[in-house]
Structures are given as C-alpha cells and as structure tokens.
Amino acid sequence: MEKYLAAFDIHSNRSRYRVNKMLGSWGQRVQKSVYEITIPGAEYGVLQDKLKKLMGSGDSIRFYSQTDTQKPLCLGDNETKISSSKLVVY
Numbered sequence: 001m002e003k004y005l006a007a008f009d010i011h012s013n014r015s016r017y018r019v020n021k022m023l024g025s026w027g028q029r030v031q032k033s034v035y036e037i038t039i040p041g042a043e044y045g046v047l048q049d050k051l052k053k054l055m056g057s058g059d060s061i062r063f064y065s066q067t068d069t070q071k072p073l074c075l076g077d078n079e080t081k082i083s084s085s086k087l088v089v090y
Contacts, residue, residue, distance in 0.1 A: 002044060003066040006035045015054045019061070022050060036066070051075060
C-alpha cells in the first residue's frame with residue numbers, strides 16, 4: 001500500500017463532486033480539495049485513469065508520494081510544471 005497526498009483544482013461542480021467521492025473512498029479529506037489516500041500500487045493507475053475521465057480543460061490533480069518512492073504526478077493542464085521530487089508540509 002502506498003500513501004499519497006492528492007490535491008486538486010476542478011472547475012465543474014459536478015466533476016468536483018465525483019472527484020471528492022472517488023478520492024474519499026481511498027482516504028480522508030484533510031482540506032477542502034486535499035486528501036490523504038492509501039492505495040495499492042495496482043489500483044493507483046486505475047484511479048488515475050478514472051480521474052482523467054472526469055477532468056475538463058484547466059483542471060488538475062496532483063499526487064505527492066508520502067513514502068518518497070516516486071516523483072510528484074500531475075494529471076491535467078499543469079502536467080509539466082512539477083520539478084521537485086520532495087514535498088515539504090509545515
């Protein structure tokens with residue numbers, strides 16, 4: 001099981017509701033658009049595919065590994081803007 005911090009910016013209320021529901025099934029909400037999720041490695045790719053289908057233009061979802069095994073992943077329009085492999089939370 002891998003642990004991730006998932007943060008999203010979704011414009012459509014309908015899509016935002018569905019993203020909340022999907023991420024909530026894998027973890028707990030820690031802020032309005034941030035979840036801490038625990039997911040098996042095989043299901044992580046399936047979750048990404050499902051979330052991509054819900055996203056519209058200008059939407060983004062970022063996943064930060066809490067176990068430091070992977071670089072951050074961004075789905076959506078800001079895909080190329082993540083350069084750091086470390087997440088620092090204060």
